[in-house]
Amino acid sequence: MTSDNRLGPHSEITLRVNGKPHTLLVDHRRVLLDLLREDLGLTGSKKGCDHGQCGACTVLADGRRVNSCLLLAVTLDGSEVTTIEGLSGDGEEPHPLQRAFLERDAFQCGYCTPGQICSAVGMLAEAAAGHPSHVTDPAEPSGRPVPLDRTEIRERLSGNLCRCGAYPRIVDAVEDVIR
Amino acid sequence: MKAFGYVRPRTVEEAAEAYAAHPGARYLAGGTNLVDLMKLGVESPAVLVDIGRLPLDTVEERPDGSLRVGATVRNSDLAAHPLVRDRYPVLSQALLAGASGQLRNAATTGGNLLQRTRCPYFQDLDKPCNKRVPGSGCAALAGVHRDHAVFGHSDRCIATHPSDMAVALAALDARVELYGTEGTRSIPVADFHRLPGEHPERDTEIRPGELITGVLLPAARAGVPSAYRKARDRASYAFALASVAVVLRVADGVVDQVGLAFGGLAHRPWRAHHAETALLGAAATPPAFEGAIDLELERAEPLRDNAFKVPLAHNLALDTLTRLAPAPSPV
Numbered sequence: 001m002t003s004d005n006r007l008g009p010h011s012e013i014t015l016r017v018n019g020k021p022h023t024l025l026v027d028h029r030r031v032l033l034d035l036l037r038e039d040l041g042l043t044g045s046k047k048g049c050d051h052g053q054c055g056a057c058t059v060l061a062d063g064r065r066v067n068s069c070l071l072l073a074v075t076l077d078g079s080e081v082t083t084i085e086g087l088s089g090d091g092e093e094p095h096p097l098q099r100a101f102l103e104r105d106a107f108q109c110g111y112c113t114p115g116q117i118c119s120a121v122g123m124l125a126e127a128a129a130g131h132p133s134h135v136t137d138p139a140e141p142s143g144r145p146v147p148l149d150r151t152e153i154r155e156r157l158s159g160n161l162c163r164c165g166a167y168p169r170i171v172d173a174v175e176d177v178i179r
Numbered sequence: 180m181k182a183f184g185y186v187r188p189r190t191v192e193e194a195a196e197a198y199a200a201h202p203g204a205r206y207l208a209g210g211t212n213l214v215d216l217m218k219l220g221v222e223s224p225a226v227l228v229d230i231g232r233l234p235l236d237t238v239e240e241r242p243d244g245s246l247r248v249g250a251t252v253r254n255s256d257l258a259a260h261p262l263v264r265d266r267y268p269v270l271s272q273a274l275l276a277g278a279s280g281q282l283r284n285a286a287t288t289g290g291n292l293l294q295r296t297r298c299p300y301f302q303d304l305d306k307p308c309n310k311r312v313p314g315s316g317c318a319a320l321a322g323v324h325r326d327h328a329v330f331g332h333s334d335r336c337i338a339t340h341p342s343d344m345a346v347a348l349a350a351l352d353a354r355v356e357l358y359g360t361e362g363t364r365s366i367p368v369a370d371f372h373r374l375p376g377e378h379p380e381r382d383t384e385i386r387p388g389e390l391i392t393g394v395l396l397p398a399a400r401a402g403v404p405s406a407y408r409k410a411r412d413r414a415s416y417a418f419a420l421a422s423v424a425v426v427l428r429v430a431d432g433v434v435d436q437v438g439l440a441f442g443g444l445a446h447r448p449w450r451a452h453h454a455e456t457a458l459l460g461a462a463a464t465p466p467a468f469e470g471a472i473d474l475e476l477e478r479a480e481p482l483r484d485n486a487f488k489v490p491l492a493h494n495l496a497l498d499t500l501t502r503l504a505p506a507p508s509p510v
Contacts, residue, residue, distance in 0.1 A: 007184035007201075007226065028227070029180045031214070051215050052282060064255075064284045070214045071285065074185050075207070075229055123280055131259040134275040134415065138268050138406075142261035158415035159279020 013077040017042070018086025024073075032068035032076060033057045036083060044084035044114045048161070055160030058115040058122070059083045065122025067159075084114035087121065097121060100173035108164035116160045120174050123156045124148075148178055180217050184226040191358050191392055194230050198388045199360060201226040206390060208251055209285040211278070212294040220304050221295075221311060231287070235392055238262065244398030247356075250289030250391045254344065255280070257288060267396055269405035269424050273347035276409045279416050289391035292345055292355065292371065295382065296338035296446075297418055299323065309335045310379040320482075326420065329479040329488050330445040336379030337482060339443055340372055341418050346442035347407055349450050350424035351400045359389035368394070369440070372447030379446070403428045403436055404503045408495045409443075419443035421492040427503040429463040439500075441492055444479070451475040454496075463504040465497065472496045 010027045017040060024039060033050075036042045036059070048056030050069045057069040060082040087095040097117050100106070107113045127146045132138075135155045136146055146152065153174050154167070162170065184201070188194040198204045203225030207213055210231075216222040235249035238260050246262060257263055258274035278286060300306040300318040307316035319327055319337050327337040348368040356365045372383050385391070409422035419442045426438035437458045441449040457471035472493050479489045 007186070009182040009184070011185060028183055028185045029217075051218065052211055055279065055281060058281055065281050066285050067211070067281045070211050070282075072185075072207075072210060072214060072227075075187075075210070075231055119281065122284075126255070126259075126280065129259075131255060132264065132271065132275060133280075134272075136275075138264070138272065142259075142264045155415050156280055159281045 011074050011077075013074055015073070015076060015078075016080045018082055026073045028072065028074050030073045032059070032061070032071040032073050032081065035073045036068065036081075042083050042085050045118075046111055046114060048112065048115075053161075054112070054115075055119055056112050056115040058119045058160065060118060060122055063122075063125065065119050065126075082118075084118055087117065095121070096177050097173065100176040101170075104169045104173040104176065106169040106173040107162075107166050112160060112162045112164075116157065116162065116170055119157055119160045120170075120177075123153075124174075124177070127152070127156070148174075150175065180220075181223045183224050185229065186226060187229040187232065189233075191233060191235070191390060194228055194233060194390055195358060195360060195388060197226075197228045198390070201228070204228050206230050208287040208290045209253070210290075211282050211286045212290065216295065216302075219302055221302060230289075230390065235289075241398075244401060246396040246398075246401070248288050248394045248396065250356075250393050251287045253284055254278070254286045254288070254291060255283040258283065266401040267347075267351060267405065269350060269407045269426060270344065270347040270396070272407035273343040273409075273422075273424060276407060276419075276422070277343040288344070288394055291342055292348075292368070292391060292394075293383065293385070294342060297341045298327065298338040301338060310338060310375070310382075313378070313380045323484075324482050325484045326418070326443075327482055327485055328445050329481045329485060329492075330441075330449050331374040332446065332480070332482075333375045333377070333379070335377060336375035336446065338375070338379065338446060340382070340445070340447050342448070343407065343409060343419060343422060343442055345372065346422055346440045346448040347405075347424040348394060348396075349448035350405070350426050350438035350440040352397050352438060354395040354397075355391055356393040356395060357385065357389045358392045359386055363392070365395060369448060369450040375446050382446075400426055400436075400438065405438075406499050406503055408499045410491055410495060421488050421495060423492065423495045423499050424448075425496070425499045425503055427463075427500060429504055432463055432507065434458045434461055434463050434467075439475075439496065441496070444488060444492060451496075453478065458500075464507075465501050468497055468500040468504075469493075472500075 046056040048054035205224035411417035422442035428436035454475035
């Protein structure tokens with residue numbers, strides 16, 4: 001009747017994570033965050049609230065930033081996932097945002113940092129693709145890259161909490177990369 | 180979380196069949212609310228029917244100028260869509276006022292309409308809640324209810340509907356398109372969500388197994404000035420204490436088209452019919468706006484701890500109407 005009928009409690013899926021293919025038998029309850037951390041040993045993505053409220057688990061799925069704690073792995077069969085470990089490509093040079101966070105000292109404890117950086121990567125792509133935000137002037141023309149001032153950066157990163165309160169330097173770091 | 184089966188149909192018809200074939204099935208799209216509720220134990224489906232990859236992810240203009248938004252169009256894509264931004268700014272603004280960038284990338288149009296209340300007692304299995312367990316009582320009545328309803332609540336339930344998008348859709352006279360075993364039907368968004376009455380466990384008029392396939396935005400409201408305003412406890416990423424969606428067209432200083440709906444005040448987007456009736460044909464001036472808003476808000480029945488929502492809603496509506504109205508021509 002249907003293309004995929006998996007009425008048992010688990011299914012086999014294939015995922016590309018940071019460019020590397022993985023075929024895994026996953027419990028349907030497995031969320032992407034736990035798969036990354038516990039099955040693949042990629043512990044850069046952090047578990048904060050586990051309810052989509054803090055952003056510490058943010059990764060890129062098919063190029064879009066998402067809360068990996070709320071995505072069931074089985075739904076991602078065939079997807080391409082990029083985590084903080086994969087942002088630098090071959091790993092030789094850090095991603096410009098990673099370097100900017102270091103240079104600006106944009107963290108204290110560092111727990112939210114992988115999520116902040118992955119979120120910023122996704123956010124910059126959204127703005128470049130012309131996606132408006134809550135603070136974008138509605139009169140801004142559609143389809144053109146949205147210029148990002150500090151107000152825009154703060155609004156667009158509001159899904160990432162930092163309990164240490166490093167926000168001003170996080171915004172500094174993102175601004176450095178835009179310039 | 181309890182173990183569950185998983186089905187990924189290819190078509191709407193297959194999805195409805197899969198749902199019907201599996202007792203305890205639930206449809207899953209973006210999962211931003213359902214997966215969270217499963218983690219909390221509020222939801223425990225036997226089977227998830229994954230509709231996230233159905234071919235319902237497009238926004239199409241129809242020959243009559245109306246817009247059809249597919250049910251699985253992501254909130255972020257809908258907010259950024261040029262036709263939505265240009266013709267229905269209230270909808271784009273409402274979407275962007277909700278959730279976070281990450282959540283909007285996953286959440287869908289249909290799922291946004293079907294999201295459940297964020298009443299803390301609904302989400303807490305240790306507390307009575309008539310919406311979660313019919314007949315168990317309502318802990319919010321005597322409990323913490325600052326965020327709860329001022330319109331249309333009952334002694335069974337005082338929860339609010341959390342969507343911003345639905346408030347804009349109500350003001351725009353949008354319709355929800357539903358597919359079920361008995362065929363396709365559509366109903367106004369403003370009538371889609373129910374008041375709690377005796378059955379707060381039923382959020383909407385959707386029938387068991389029915390699937391939202393899309394939302395229809397009428398051509399009649401395309402291009403009419405519109406805006407969304409939201410008040411919340413922090414500047415971003417919080418649910419509305421009160422919000423307002425306004426669609427307003429003025430000709431020769433007189434209101435000739437208006438849609439006005441409040442969010443954060445009721446179990447559904449609160450379409451302000453009394454205010455709309457008073458506004459239609461009235462002078463587009465702040466005193467007239469104020470009179471019409473008061474006509475609506477004097478019917479509010481605030482709870483012990485949320486009377487502040489009434490003047491808040493008043494000020495949001497007055498400010499938004501005034502900004503949308505053309506400045507009076509100089510004498």
